[in-house]
Amino acid sequence: MYDLSVITTWIHDLLSSFMPQWLTVTTECVLIGVGLLLVYAVLALFYIYFERKVCAAFQCRLGPNRVGPFGVLQSVADMFKILIKELITLNHTDKFLFALAPFLVIIASMLAFAVLPWGNGIQVIDFNIGIFFLIAVSSIGVLGILLAGWSSNNKFTLIGALRSGAQMVSYELSIGLSVLTMVAFAGTMSVSGLVEAQHDVWFIFSGHIPAIIAFIIYIIAGTAETNRGPFDLPEAESELTAGYHTEYSGIHFGFFYLAEYLNLFIVSGVAALLFFGGWMPLHIPGWESFNVVMDYIPSVIWFLIKAVALSFVIIWFKWTFPRLRIDQLLSLEWKYLLPINLCNLVLMVLIIVKGWHF
Amino acid sequence: MANIQETIAKQFAEAAFTEGDQLLVNIPDAKWHDLARFLKETPELSFDYLVAIVGMDWTDEFGCIYYLTSTKYNTHISVRVATADRENPMLHSVTDLWAVAGIYEREVYDFFGIVFIGNPDMRRLFLRNDWVGFPFRKDYDTDPEVNPVRLDHEAVEDTTVTYVEDETGKVVKKDVTIFEPDDFVVNIGPQHPATHGVLRLRTAVDGETIKKIDLYLGYIHRGIEKLCEGLGYPQTLHFTDRLDYLSAMNNRHCLCLCIEKALGLEVPRRAQVIRVMMDELMRISSHLLFIGTFCMDLGATTMLFYALRERETILDILEKTCGARMTFNYNCIGGVIADLDENFVADVKKFIEIMPKAIKEYNKIFTGNVIAHNRMDGVGVLSKEDAVSYGVTGPSGRASGWACDTRKTNPYGIYSELEFDEIVRTEGDSMARYKVRIAEIEQSVRILEQLVDNIPDGEICAKVPKIVKLPEGHWFQQVETARGAFGVFIESKGGTSPTRMKFNSPGFCLAGAIDHLTRGAKIADLITIGGSLDYVVPDIDR
Numbered sequence: 001m002y003d004l005s006v007i008t009t010w011i012h013d014l015l016s017s018f019m020p021q022w023l024t025v026t027t028e029c030v031l032i033g034v035g036l037l038l039v040y041a042v043l044a045l046f047y048i049y050f051e052r053k054v055c056a057a058f059q060c061r062l063g064p065n066r067v068g069p070f071g072v073l074q075s076v077a078d079m080f081k082i083l084i085k086e087l088i089t090l091n092h093t094d095k096f097l098f099a100l101a102p103f104l105v106i107i108a109s110m111l112a113f114a115v116l117p118w119g120n121g122i123q124v125i126d127f128n129i130g131i132f133f134l135i136a137v138s139s140i141g142v143l144g145i146l147l148a149g150w151s152s153n154n155k156f157t158l159i160g161a162l163r164s165g166a167q168m169v170s171y172e173l174s175i176g177l178s179v180l181t182m183v184a185f186a187g188t189m190s191v192s193g194l195v196e197a198q199h200d201v202w203f204i205f206s207g208h209i210p211a212i213i214a215f216i217i218y219i220i221a222g223t224a225e226t227n228r229g230p231f232d233l234p235e236a237e238s239e240l241t242a243g244y245h246t247e248y249s250g251i252h253f254g255f256f257y258l259a260e261y262l263n264l265f266i267v268s269g270v271a272a273l274l275f276f277g278g279w280m281p282l283h284i285p286g287w288e289s290f291n292v293v294m295d296y297i298p299s300v301i302w303f304l305i306k307a308v309a310l311s312f313v314i315i316w317f318k319w320t321f322p323r324l325r326i327d328q329l330l331s332l333e334w335k336y337l338l339p340i341n342l343c344n345l346v347l348m349v350l351i352i353v354k355g356w357h358f
Numbered sequence: 359m360a361n362i363q364e365t366i367a368k369q370f371a372e373a374a375f376t377e378g379d380q381l382l383v384n385i386p387d388a389k390w391h392d393l394a395r396f397l398k399e400t401p402e403l404s405f406d407y408l409v410a411i412v413g414m415d416w417t418d419e420f421g422c423i424y425y426l427t428s429t430k431y432n433t434h435i436s437v438r439v440a441t442a443d444r445e446n447p448m449l450h451s452v453t454d455l456w457a458v459a460g461i462y463e464r465e466v467y468d469f470f471g472i473v474f475i476g477n478p479d480m481r482r483l484f485l486r487n488d489w490v491g492f493p494f495r496k497d498y499d500t501d502p503e504v505n506p507v508r509l510d511h512e513a514v515e516d517t518t519v520t521y522v523e524d525e526t527g528k529v530v531k532k533d534v535t536i537f538e539p540d541d542f543v544v545n546i547g548p549q550h551p552a553t554h555g556v557l558r559l560r561t562a563v564d565g566e567t568i569k570k571i572d573l574y575l576g577y578i579h580r581g582i583e584k585l586c587e588g589l590g591y592p593q594t595l596h597f598t599d600r601l602d603y604l605s606a607m608n609n610r611h612c613l614c615l616c617i618e619k620a621l622g623l624e625v626p627r628r629a630q631v632i633r634v635m636m637d638e639l640m641r642i643s644s645h646l647l648f649i650g651t652f653c654m655d656l657g658a659t660t661m662l663f664y665a666l667r668e669r670e671t672i673l674d675i676l677e678k679t680c681g682a683r684m685t686f687n688y689n690c691i692g693g694v695i696a697d698l699d700e701n702f703v704a705d706v707k708k709f710i711e712i713m714p715k716a717i718k719e720y721n722k723i724f725t726g727n728v729i730a731h732n733r734m735d736g737v738g739v740l741s742k743e744d745a746v747s748y749g750v751t752g753p754s755g756r757a758s759g760w761a762c763d764t765r766k767t768n769p770y771g772i773y774s775e776l777e778f779d780e781i782v783r784t785e786g787d788s789m790a791r792y793k794v795r796i797a798e799i800e801q802s803v804r805i806l807e808q809l810v811d812n813i814p815d816g817e818i819c820a821k822v823p824k825i826v827k828l829p830e831g832h833w834f835q836q837v838e839t840a841r842g843a844f845g846v847f848i849e850s851k852g853g854t855s856p857t858r859m860k861f862n863s864p865g866f867c868l869a870g871a872i873d874h875l876t877r878g879a880k881i882a883d884l885i886t887i888g889g890s891l892d893y894v895v896p897d898i899d900r
Contacts, residue, residue, distance in 0.1 A: 059663035155544045159566070159881070229657055230729055233882075240881075322729050323657025325882040326566055 004299070005121025032124055036113055040262060041079075047261040048075040050308070051315050058319045082257075085250035090152070093247070097151035102248065102255035104144030109262040111137035116269045117191050117278035119300035130191035131183060134270065135176055138225070141259065142168040145227075148256070149244035160243030163233045163326055167224060170333040171231075174221035177341040178214040181348045182274045185211065191273065198277035200285050207275075208356065210348035215275045217337055217344070219313065222267035224329070226260060229318035233326055268310035272303060276310075279303040362435060365403060369396055379619065379833055380425070383437045390439045391450040397426060397435070398455050404430045407746050407762075408456035409836070410862040412847045413466035415496050416440070420447040420472050425834060425845070425862075429746055429760065432767050436834070441472070448521070448529060451476035458749035461573075461870035469494035469583075475529055479518045484576030484899060486512050493584055494858075514560075536572050537562050544881075548577045552655050552885045555895025559872065559884070566880045571873040579899040586859040591617055591826040592691060594859060599685040601861055602897035604644040605839035607636045609861075610689040615770055616835035616846040617691050620828045626817040629693030630772050635706070635809050636676070636688060637771075637837075638802040642713070643672040644840035645753075645795045645802075648892045652792065653724055655889040656733050661724050668716045675705045691826060693819030706810050713803050717796060725796070734789035738875045738887035741786060748874065749867035752842025753798060754891050756782045757790035764838040778805050788890035795892075827854055841865055841892060865897035 011031075015024045049064065049072060056063025064071030090098075114124040115134050127133070142165060149161020183189055185207050186197045197203075203211050224231035233243075240246070245256045272278060279299035283291045324332070350356075363375050366383060370393055374384040385393050397405040405426040412423040421440030427433070441447045451474035453460045463474040464483040471492035473480060482489065490504050516537040521529050537543055537560070547558035556577035562569040582601070586594040598609035611633055618625060625633075650665030673683045678699035680686040688694055699705075724730055740750060745758035755762045763780045765773040781797040783790040828850035836845045842864030849858040868891040875887050 055660075059660050060667055061663065155542070159544070163566075232657065319660050320723070321658065322653065322724070322727065322733060323882075324729055325733060325880055327880065328729075328732050 003121045004119050008122060036110065036124070040110065040113065040258075043265055044258045044261050045075040045079060047265060047311070048078065050311075051261070054312065054315050055319045058316075079254075082254040083251055087250040087252060090247055093153050094151040097147045098247075099252070101144045101148035101151060102252045102259075104147065105141050105259040106144075106255045108137055108139075108141035108144065109259050109266060111140070112266045113262075115191050116266065116303075117195050117273055118303060119279045119298065122300070123191060126190065126192045128188075128190045128193075131179060131189050131194065131270075131273075134191075134266075135172075135179060138263075138266065139168075139172060141263065145244050148248070152244075152247040154247055156240045157244050157246050160233075160240045160246070164227065164244055166326070167227075167231065167233060167329060170330055171221045171224040174217055174333060174337045174341055175225060177338070177345060178218040178221065179270075179274060181210060181214040181341075181345050182207070184345070184348055185352060191278070194273060195278035195280050198280050200283055202275065202277040202280070202282070204275040207348070208351055210344050210351060211275065213340065213344045214348070215271070217341055218271055218274070219310070221333075221337065222271060223314050223317055224333075226263040226267055226314070228260070228264065228314060230321035230323050231329060232318070232323060233329060264311050264314060265307055268314065269303070269307045271310050272306035276306045277302075278306075362403060362433065365400070366393070366396070369393075378436075378831065380434045380436045382423075383435065385437060385439055387439055387441055387449050390437070391452065393437065394424075394452045394455050397437075403433075404428050405433075405435060406430070406456075408452070408458055408462070408749060409434075409843070410834075410845055410847065410860070411459065411462040411466055412858070412860045412862075413470040413472060413494065414440075414849070414858060415470060415494060417496050418442070420444065420470055420495075422449060422466060422472070423832070423847070424452075425847075429762070447472045449474055453477050456749070457744070457747040457874070458867050458870055461866065465866075468492070471495065473521050473529075475521045475523055478520050478534060480520055481518050484579040486576075487515075488512070493581065537570070541569065546884070548574075552888060553895070554651065554888070554893065557869065557893075557895050557898070561881070561884065563881060566882075568876050568879050568881065568884060571876055571884075573869060573872060575869065576899055578896055582900045583859055583861060586856055588855060590854045591828065591856070594856070595690065596685070596687055598861070599687060600896060601863060601900060602839060602841060602844070602865060602894045603684060604647060604894055605640055605841060605844070606684070606686050607633075607640040607688060608837055608839040609844055610686075611637055611771070612835055612837040612839075612844050613846050614689045614691055615837065616833050616848055617826070617828065619835060620831070620833045620848060620850065621691075621822075621826070623692055623820055623822065625693055625820055627772075627814050628816040629818050629820075631809055631813050632694050632698060632818065633689060634771050634773065634776070635806060635813075636686075636694075638805045639672050639676060639706075641840045642799050642802045643669045643676075645799050646672075648795055648840075649720060649792075652889040652892070653730075655885050656730065658724055658727075658730070661720065664716070664720065664723065668713065671705075671709050671712065675699075675702065675709065678702065678705070690819065692822040693817070695819070697818050698813070703810055703813070706806055710803055710807055710810065713799065717799060720796065725793070731789065733882075733886055734792060734890070735787060737788045737883050738879065738890065739785070739787045740871065740875060742784075744871075744874065745786070748871040750842070750871050750891075751867065752838070752840070752864050753781075753794040754791050754868060755842060756780070757794045758786035759784040762843065764836050764843050768836065770835075770837055776805050776808055778802075788886050791890040791892075825854055827852065828856070832858075836862075839864060841868065841894065841897065861900055863897045863900065865893040865895070868893040869898050 015027055053063045064074035067073040067077050112134050115130045117123050145164045146161045149157040182203060185203060186194050188194060204215055245253055279302050281294035281297060281302050363381060366373050370389055372386055372389055376382040397403050405428045407427045407429050409425040409427050414421050414423060419440045419442045424437040426435050439449055441449060449472055451463055460477060463477045466472050467480055468483045468485055469492060491498050518534050518536055520532050520534050522532055523529055541562040544561045544563055546561050547553040548556040558574035560572040582597045595610055595613060598613050599606040601609050646665045646669040650662035653661035676686060677683050679702055680688045740758045742759040745755045745760045751762045759782060761780055761782050766780045778801045781794050783794055830850060830852045832849040834845060834847045836843050844864055845862035847860040848856050851857050876884050
């Protein structure tokens with residue numbers, strides 16, 4: 001496994017060789033910020049293209065195929081279009097909150113990016129409550145959605161926002177509890193610690209039945225958290241036109257759109273971290289040569305492949321299932337997922353205490 | 359029929375009878391409500407289904423012709439009620455007996471200005487509230503100065519008026535509140551993804567629960583019936599393709615049948631077979647589009663493409679013969695306008711092969727899905743009595759247990775010779791409406807199978823005079839479209855154009871039942887219910 005922290009340390013040493021310490025830190029922050037933004041934008045473009053192609057395949061269509069080879073430049077063209085679109089200002093809206101809402105949504109997903117385990121040694125912040133931080137910041141997003149719905153002064157957006165509030169708050173519980181199950185299993189909240197703990201076997205294999213249950217619940221709740229079908233009630237097209245972002249135009253709408261795809265990436269990234277070893281290559285105890293071969297594949301590639309594969313599953317949900325109704329959505333969470341999750345946590349603790357895991 | 363006449367004559371001495379294609383009862387307005395109650399509630403008559411109310415202006419008097427059917431005995435009767443008062447024409451409402459009368463009477467009021475005493479909601483239905491005059495009156499001023507194209511907003515009112523009789527028999531006007539001032543009213547439509555056209559539902563909600571829906575129609579009202587009065591009979595045909603554009607063939611078949619009935623024309627066998635095959639192809643394509651759009655309304659977007667894939671084959675078949683994929687202009691008076699394409703038989707055979715497999719696929723991907731069941735089971739339950747009272751025919755009516763297929767009850771064309779089952783379910787919910795349509799596709803395929811190898815040779819169109827003149831009289835004809843019983847009424851005074859032509863569309867009744875079906879449901883259920891009723895707005899607005 002090539003440790004990419006060699007590069008980051010080299011950059012740090014280079015900068016501090018001719019700069020005072022405060023300037024080094026500032027420069028590094030700027031560099032990381034630019035880097036993250038770049039990854040953010042590129043990932044969003046990739047995801048838009050990816051979803052359109054996948055959904056086209058499910059629907060017996062070709063998908064984008066005009067701009068560039070196989071239509072790969074389609075999302076770039078779309079981004080350009082959305083950038084030059086007019087920002088329509090509305091009367092009778094709360095102007096400040098209206099403008100603030102898309103940024104809150106996007107900031108939430110940006111912050112979550114900071115703790116994702118991108119590769120061996122290239123994590124922006126790695127502190128002992130990493131996963132806790134991730135859950136905390138990803139909850140800011142719902143605030144943006146609520147504000148968007150409220151400030152638009154439109155009944156459809158208001159209903160969309162209220163649905164979103166109810167949905168996000170409920171499913172946050174499931175996410176939190178299934179994450180907690182895995183944290184209990186790993187014994188650490190630090191992201192790098194979680195990855196290291198999966199050096200020999202990924203948690204989904206070593207964690208026995210509770211890990212699999214936690215994974216299933218996590219992926220359901222994660223789909224709900226990202227407001228994607230079959231849980232896309234806040235923006236249910238056939239009911240509420242576009243839900244909370246009905247009144248947004250141009251790049252403000254684009255922010256919501258981007259955030260939705262990036263949240264998809266974050267949810268699948270965290271699933272990869274908790275259950276599939278983050279950037280950790282696939283290791284099978286006893287198969288030494290196989291493990292060495294796997295180690296040759298760069299860790300960044302491992303992480304991205306896992307995240308995209310899990311996103312594929314979530315996209316698959318969206319293009320297969322019909323949408324739930326709000327009361328069914330809430331009863332699924334409170335009557336089924338939550339009790340199962342609590343029992344699962346107890347089961348996991350039992351397994352850890354008795355040492356029944358692999 | 360004589361029996362019915364005797365029963366009525368015994369009770370109502372004032373009633374006068376005329377024989378036509380149906381028995382016509384003439385009754386003065388004062389006795390009309392009593393007669394209506396008698397017709398509906400007498401066990402040996404039980405005319406429980408109000409098929410149509412045709413508003414009429416006979417120049418000396420205004421009035422209506424009511425078409426009634428007994429679902430129990432499959433008997434038909436029509437009633438003529440008239441008033442000589444041209445200044446303030448008033449008739450008694452029958453809303454309390456047949457729920458569908460509420461919306462029918464509003465239509466008559468809108469067109470003729472006849473006020474119905476006792477109807478709870480006497481607003482205009484299609485036209486704007488500031489419209490001057492009543493367009494279907496023969497003395498209506500068509501000058502564009504009187505009714506210019508208005509560009510200002512139409513004020514939305516939360517009240518309506520009703521006319522009631524007090525003890526002395528005097529008619530008083532009363533205000534009725536539709537929405538309370540503190541109701542949270544969401545305006546769904548006219549531009550909304552799930553209303554399937556420009557239909558507007560003002561919806562009072564309490565949280566996510568629907569309290570009441572007020573229906574606004576007329577956004578694509580084109581006055582087709584009025585236009586027909588100025589055109590020759592062959593010219594009126596093309597309008598039917600533009601009513602319910604998803605049952606274009608069936609609609610046109612109906613108007614042709616009605617005109618042929620009036621002319622006493624015998625349609626060649628080949629044309630009859632072609633007409634039925636086209637009708638069934640049309641029905642399948644309409645049901646396929648229903649499956650697609652309904653599933654899309656529920657959020658299962660992928661199903662739309664699966665259903666459209668099969669629908670495309672039908673449109674290709676129709677295109678080869680008719681040259682069009684939408685407004686076909688295919689049926690004509692006396693037969694069909696062009697012969698079949700040479701590949702027609704081969705194409706239909708190929709289609710018959712792929713359809714059963716496709717239905718299996720739909721069932722696999724959607725019908726058995728647990729979310730789909732949660733969304734549709736028990737949502738928007740319509741009892742059989744309500745279905746009859748609201749005049750909800752077609753697959754929606756049959757899902758409620760009402761065997762109302764016109765192809766079986768009053769066969770037309772060659773349907774009486776064909777073997778197919780009438781699909782009736784008893785649940786009455788959205789799932790039943792969906793399943794009825796899936797099963798009807800299978801039955802339509804069965805009809806096609808029987809006919810595809812048995813298309814006789816011969817003429818495709820009977821000899822029709824150059825100028826079509828209908829004799830004096832009136833005729834009513836119904837066919838089964840993909841949405842239900844579609845009726846055509848023609849009144850002629852012997853000229854080349856009708857004095858009154860009325861299209862009685864199934865979608866109109868479906869829209870009228872929305873408020874009843876959605877009370878207490880969730881907003882998401884409104885979409886499910888609206889989708890499962892499968893109305894088409896041009897059909898409602900005409």
